[in-house]
Amino acid sequence: MELSDIIREENIVYRRTPLMTDNILSYCPGCGHGTTHRLIMEVIEELGIQTQTVGVAPVGCSVLAYDFMDLDWLQAPHGRAPAVATGLKRVMPDKYIFTYQGDGDLAAIGTGETIHSCNRGENITIIFINNGIYGMTGGQMAPTTLPGMVSSTSPYGRDVKTMGNPIKMTELVAQLPGTYFVTRQAVHSPSAVRKAKKAIRKAFENQKLNKGVSFVEIVSSCNSGWRMTPVQANKWMEENMFPFYPLGDIKVDGELVKKEESQKKQQS
Amino acid sequence: MKELRLMKGNEAIAEAAIRAGADAYFGYPITPQSEILEYLMAEKPYDRTGMVVLQAESELAAINMVFGAAAAGRRAITTSSSPGISLFQEGISYIAGAELPCLIVNVVRGGPGLGTIQPSQADYFQATKGGGHGDYHLLVLAPASVQEMCDFVPLGFDLAFKYRNPVLILTDGLIGQMMEKVELFDQIPRATEFDQSWVATGKTPDRQRHIITSLDLDSANMEKHNQDLQVKYKKMKQEIRYEKILCEDAEYLIVAYGSSARISQKTVEIARNKGIKIGMLRPITLYPYPYEVISKLADHVKGILSVELNTGQMVEDVRLAVNGKVKVEHYGRFGGMIHSPEEVLNAFTEIFIKK
Numbered sequence: 001m002e003l004s005d006i007i008r009e010e011n012i013v014y015r016r017t018p019l020m021t022d023n024i025l026s027y028c029p030g031c032g033h034g035t036t037h038r039l040i041m042e043v044i045e046e047l048g049i050q051t052q053t054v055g056v057a058p059v060g061c062s063v064l065a066y067d068f069m070d071l072d073w074l075q076a077p078h079g080r081a082p083a084v085a086t087g088l089k090r091v092m093p094d095k096y097i098f099t100y101q102g103d104g105d106l107a108a109i110g111t112g113e114t115i116h117s118c119n120r121g122e123n124i125t126i127i128f129i130n131n132g133i134y135g136m137t138g139g140q141m142a143p144t145t146l147p148g149m150v151s152s153t154s155p156y157g158r159d160v161k162t163m164g165n166p167i168k169m170t171e172l173v174a175q176l177p178g179t180y181f182v183t184r185q186a187v188h189s190p191s192a193v194r195k196a197k198k199a200i201r202k203a204f205e206n207q208k209l210n211k212g213v214s215f216v217e218i219v220s221s222c223n224s225g226w227r228m229t230p231v232q233a234n235k236w237m238e239e240n241m242f243p244f245y246p247l248g249d250i251k252v253d254g255e256l257v258k259k260e261e262s263q264k265k266q267q268s
Numbered sequence: 269m270k271e272l273r274l275m276k277g278n279e280a281i282a283e284a285a286i287r288a289g290a291d292a293y294f295g296y297p298i299t300p301q302s303e304i305l306e307y308l309m310a311e312k313p314y315d316r317t318g319m320v321v322l323q324a325e326s327e328l329a330a331i332n333m334v335f336g337a338a339a340a341g342r343r344a345i346t347t348s349s350s351p352g353i354s355l356f357q358e359g360i361s362y363i364a365g366a367e368l369p370c371l372i373v374n375v376v377r378g379g380p381g382l383g384t385i386q387p388s389q390a391d392y393f394q395a396t397k398g399g400g401h402g403d404y405h406l407l408v409l410a411p412a413s414v415q416e417m418c419d420f421v422p423l424g425f426d427l428a429f430k431y432r433n434p435v436l437i438l439t440d441g442l443i444g445q446m447m448e449k450v451e452l453f454d455q456i457p458r459a460t461e462f463d464q465s466w467v468a469t470g471k472t473p474d475r476q477r478h479i480i481t482s483l484d485l486d487s488a489n490m491e492k493h494n495q496d497l498q499v500k501y502k503k504m505k506q507e508i509r510y511e512k513i514l515c516e517d518a519e520y521l522i523v524a525y526g527s528s529a530r531i532s533q534k535t536v537e538i539a540r541n542k543g544i545k546i547g548m549l550r551p552i553t554l555y556p557y558p559y560e561v562i563s564k565l566a567d568h569v570k571g572i573l574s575v576e577l578n579t580g581q582m583v584e585d586v587r588l589a590v591n592g593k594v595k596v597e598h599y600g601r602f603g604g605m606i607h608s609p610e611e612v613l614n615a616f617t618e619i620f621i622k623k
Contacts, residue, residue, distance in 0.1 A: 052470045056336070057481075066479045072468040074339045075481035077362050080332040083324070087336025087344065088468070090320045091292050095470055113332070116325035 017042045019050060023067045028135075030230025032220030033061060035187040036129060036196070037068050040100075043201045044071070053096040054088055056081040058105035061135040065100050079110025082117035085124045096207050098125035104134045107143040107169040114169065121178030121212035125203045128170065128215065131222035132241060139225035143167045146244055151225070166244065170217040174250040180212035182251035186219045188234045192247070199249075211254060219245050271452040277417040277443040280450050281347065281373055282307035284421035285319075289456040290371075291342035292320040294333035298352045299385045300441035301375035305347075317458055327352040331359030331372075338368040339480045340469050341462030343425050347373035349441070350391055351382060353399075360434055361400030365482030367497075369428035371421065372406070373437040375444040378604035386604025387441035387527060389577040395438045396555040396585075403494055405501050406436040408554040409509075410525040414448035416552075422456060427507060431500055432466070438554060440577065442527040442606065501556070509552035510561055514540070518547025520620055521565055522612070523586050524575040525551050528600065532575045534609035535616070546616070554582070562589035569594060571620040575612055576600040595620070 019041035027033045044050055050071060057065045059078035066073035076084040081099035089097040106114050106128050117124065133151055134140040141151040141158060144166045148157040158166075174182040181203055185196035196218060203214035219241050223233035248262035275283065282304045285293055293313075295305045305323060313319035320337075324330035330346050337344035348356060353374045363370055374395065378388035395408050407427050409420045417439060424435040464475060471477040484490045511529075514536060515521070524532040529550040539546045549565060551558050566572065571594055574583035580598035587596045599615035601607040607615075 050470070051472050054340075054468050054470060063483060066481065070471065070477055072471045072477050073479045073481070074336065074468050075366075075479070075483055076335070077332060077358050080328065080335075080359070083329040083332035084336040084339075086322070086329075087292065087294065087333035087338075088340055089336075090322060090333070091337045091340050091342045091344075092469060112325055113329055116329065 017045045019045045019070045021068055021070050025068060026064055027061065028224045030221060030223040030233055031061070032131070032187045032218055033129060035193060036127065036218050036220070037065065039187070039193065039197045039200050040098075040127065041069050043197065043204055046201070047204060049096050049204070052094070053098070054092075056085045056088070056097070056099040058099070058101040060102040060105050062100055062102060062129065063136065079105050079108070080113055081105065081110065082113040082122070082124070082126065086117050086120070086122050089122055089124050093123070096125070096204060098127060098204070100127045101129070102135070103128070103130045103132065103142045103144040107167050111169075114173065115176070118173040118213045118215065119176045119178045121180075123207055123210050124213060125207060126213060126215045127200070127203075128217040129220050130217055130245065131220040131225065132166070133222050133225035135222045135225045139222075139227070146240055168245070170215065170250060173213070173215055174256060178212045179215055179251055180209070180254050181206050181214040183215070183249045184217040184219060184245060184247050186237075186242070186247055188221065188237060217245070219247065273450050273452060274447055275414055275450045276303055276445060276447050277414045277439065278303035278375065278445065279307050280414045280418040281421060281437070282311070283452065284418040285345050286311065286313045286316055287453055287455050288422040288425050289317065289343060289458040290319055290345050290425070291458055292322070292333070292337040292344045294322050294324050294330040294337070294344070294346050296324050296327050296330050296348065296352060298349045300377060300387075300444050301347055301349050301373070303444075304373070317455070319458065327355035328358070331356040331363075334370050335359055335363050335368065338363060338370040339366075339467065341467035343371070343459065345371040345373070345421075347375065349375045349377050350379050350388070353391065353394070357400035360406070361402050361404065362482050363434050364404035364406065365402060366480050367432045368434070368480065369425075369432050370434050371424045371428055371437070372434055373439065376438065376440040378602065384604035385441065387577060387606060388602060388604055389440060389526060389528060389600075390581070390602060391438065392554065392576065392578060392581040395436055396557070404497060405555050406434050407431065407504055407507065407556070408436045408438050410438050410552060410554050411443060412526050412529045412550060414443065414446065414450050417443060418450050418452065422453065431504055433500065433504075438526070440527050505556045507553055508556050508558050510558045511550040511552060513548040513550065515547035515549065515565060517545055518568070519545040519570055520547070520616070521569045521572045522546055522548045522575055522616070523551070523562060523572060523582070524548065525554060525582065527606075528575050528577050531607060531609055532612055535612040538609055538613055539616070544621070557585050557589075559585070559589040562586060563591065566590040566593045571595045571597070573616050573619065574598045575607070577606060578602050
């Protein structure tokens with residue numbers, strides 16, 4: 001049997017979106033960035049909005065996000081992506097504008113820009129990758145690093161008495177009237193990927209409604225930063241990250257979701 | 269008939285921004301320039317031209333909103349005063365690195381730190397030598413009247429787009445707050461088409477995607493990028509602007525810009541009434557700087573005084589231009605204090621006449 005006998009149109013169950021470039025991903029094996037990139041581009045392909053979309057890249061591991069997603073991009077200063085996106089959206093209200101940011105970018109240095117763009121109800125999409133660590137710079141403590149978690153700048157574990165507590169930005173922005181859709185997802189398993197894609201799709205579709213920020217957190221592993229194998233990292237994420245950062249919708253169509261409902265939906 | 273109005277310098281900037289066809293203003297309140305944002309909000313430019321006006325949560329956010337709007341090829345402007353301009357520097361460095369056009373106004377107040385709210389020229393170095401990190405320059409215009417505050421806005425936009433570089437209007441609280449007669453230019457329509465060779469407005473099938481970035485991890489590429497920037501800055505020399513006042517028969521020269529030039533012009537008048545032939549050169553572009561003009565003037569005078577509202581910054585550029593040919597000294601009050609024409613003349617006499 002030849003390869004061409006197998007790869008036939010009627011046999012295709014999965015096709016790589018042509019909106020991902022051919023550049024080799026710079027991410028570590030096991031990292032959630034690659035999957036999230038793909039989901040975003042699949043959504044943009046399905047919605048047919050490539051020509052109307054501009055992405056804003058952060059500083060951090062995904063600083064080179066523009067290498068992989070075939071769109072017009074702007075690479076923002078560290079933490080300022082929501083302000084840059086505000087500028088883009090205000091002069092091009094009909095275009096789809098999204099930021100793609102890590103936890104250091106969005107929840108530490110960019111806290112002000114995040115809170116205020118959400119509070120103004122900018123009609124943008126924010127994709128927030130939370131892996132609880134600074135990956136690009138080599139595994140330093142992040143604003144979202146768990147209590148007791150070891151990093152290169154909390155080598156004896158995060159001591160919340162002196163280093164502060166991890167910040168739940170997603171719950172925080174959900175409280176603001178300017179956010180319309182706030183959800184926390186993951187991309188570590190096939191079912192999680194399907195749910196995450198649905199959420200990302202909704203987050204982009206919402207821009208047509210002009211009702212405020214759509215905010216999608218993706219809890220991700222960073223096996224390099226966590227000093228684990230990809231499999232260990234996924235297990236550790238399920239056992240430690242998810243209890244602290246529970247998956248599920250937090251705000252849908254401008255209404256806060258009750259905790260029980262969100263958990264029920266996530267389990268189903 | 270031309271439209272004449274009595275306006276504050278700050279108001280002139282704001283009105284000129286609307287008339288210059290600006291697409292967006294992003295700003296944050298700070299004395300002594302808050303009138304700009306107030307005027308724009310009151311004027312409802314969205315109804316007049318469709319121009320966006322937004323009060324940002326900080327100067328950090330404001331300059332990055334400008335970054336976003338500029339990336340879309342739009343005419344974006346922001347304004348602030350010294351402490352706020354320091355906060356802009358990160359964004360300005362990125363904008364300069366990414367080679368985007370925008371207009372920034374610094375209504376300077378005395379420093380360092382929170383300093384004072386009174387006028388100063390203490391931000392000369394920051395404005396003309398780069399300001400933020402990395403080897404870059406802004407094109408710097410220094411108005412000396414409310415009329416120039418108005419006129420330099422469309423000029424600034426034109427130069428910003430001509431060189432795809434941020435342009436800075438360096439003024440101060442004196443010109444920002446004082447009222448003068450202004451002849452307003454007619455409304456310039458906002459652009460409806462944008463340079464498709466670089467804007468980030470969504471990748472269309474007829475072109476490659478555009479990536480607006482200041483990052484290149486390949487140092488050889490970054491060196492090349494820096495070389496290209498330097499070529500651009502050299503090209504900007506054709507924009508050098510200055511005003512010569514009574515230089516033909518001058519035995520001595522004052523070099524001063526902005527509000528200090530207005531004061532020094534009176535000094536020249538008083539001195540001439542006393543028989544001392546002083547001329548004045550007023551640089552209008554502070555970057556690129558009129559080195560050659562000053563160098564030529566230095567061949568015909570006995571001494572040069574750089575009069576600035578600071579402790580001596582532009583004097584270094586004057587000395588570079590003069591290259592030791594004649595004595596060059598600095599005089600100026602600072603920290604928000606303003607010298608009088610007589611104080612300038614006294615300093616001049618002390619330095620150059622009394623032996």
